Amino acid sequence: MDLPTLLTDRRMTRSFTGDPVDLDALARSCALALRAPTAGNCGGVRMTIVGSESIADYVERATDAEWRAASRRVAGLARAGALVVVTSRPADYAARYAEPDKAASGLADPTAWPVPYWHGDAGMATMALLLLVQDAGLGTALWGNFRHDARVLEWLGAPEESLFATVFVGHPDRLDPPSSSLRRAVPAPAERVRRRGA
Numbered sequence: 068m069d070l071p072t073l074l075t076d077r078r079m080t081r082s083f084t085g086d087p088v089d090l091d092a093l094a095r096s097c098a099l100a101l102r103a104p105t106a107g108n109c110g111g112v113r114m115t116i117v118g119s120e121s122i123a124d125y126v127e128r129a130t131d132a133e134w135r136a137a138s139r140r141v142a143g144l145a146r147a148g149a150l151v152v153v154t155s156r157p158a159d160y161a162a163r164y165a166e167p168d169k170a171a172s173g174l175a176d177p178t179a180w181p182v183p184y185w186h187g188d189a190g191m192a193t194m195a196l197l198l199l200v201q202d203a204g205l206g207t208a209l210w211g212n213f214r215h216d217a218r219v220l221e222w223l224g225a226p227e228e229s230l231f232a233t234v235f236v237g238h239p240d241r242l243d244p245p246s247s248s249l250r251r252a253v254p255a256p257a258e259r260v261r262r263r264g265a
């Protein structure tokens with residue numbers, strides 16, 4: 068599929084069939100996605116693939132029992148074929164910007180960054196992954212990091228990393244309950260493009 072079509076067609080898939088996903092192919096997509104730009108060539112983003120047998124374990128750590136009991140979506144999401152947990156390593160960015168060619172930036176201290184670009188790097192690689200997975204005929208759902216990140220990172224064995232998001236990957240069953248976010252009236256993409264002096 069061409070890139071404009073992929074971008075136009077991409078939508079969150081929040082319910083899956085339970086059919087398996089080729090984890091080797093997914094690993095290749097992750098490696099390709101990690102060719103995304105990275106500040107100072109830090110390469111500080113990691114993608115951890117979680118197989119279907121461990122998805123329930125992940126969901127238990129990332130959510131609360133009350134949320135799971137009330138959720139309309141948890142069963143459909145749990146039928147994903149795999150997850151990709153996207154994390155970044157802020158310390159790698161601080162170390163890189165302490166190197167001689169970057170030291171003048173004053174960014175050896177992570178709290179000095181006007182924009183914490185380890186999150187930007189993670190976002191760019193994540194978007195690339197969403198498109199690559201869609202191009203392979205599968206669907207994706209992105210879960211942001213809104214709670215329990217320490218618990219998830221501990222479970223991943225990477226407590227020093229920063230949890231960016233989790234991508235559910237699988238075969239869409241097209242039974243997604245509609246997202247309330249989609250009822251919001253947001254300006255159309257073309258209306259969000261500005262021009263100055265052109």
Ligand SMILES: Cc1cc2nc3c(=O)[nH]c(=O)nc-3n(C[C@H](O)[C@H](O)[C@H](O)COP(=O)(O)O)c2cc1C
Pocket residue numbers: 077078079081208209210211212232246248249
């Ligand atoms: C940073 C970020 C966090 C998100 N977190 C969640 C989430 O936790 N759960 C969820 O169902 N969707 C989540 N989404 C998906 C958005 O709700 C979705 O992208 C938006 O409603 C537009 O729908 P579309 O992607 O299908 O076009 C997240 C998206 C982003 C970019």
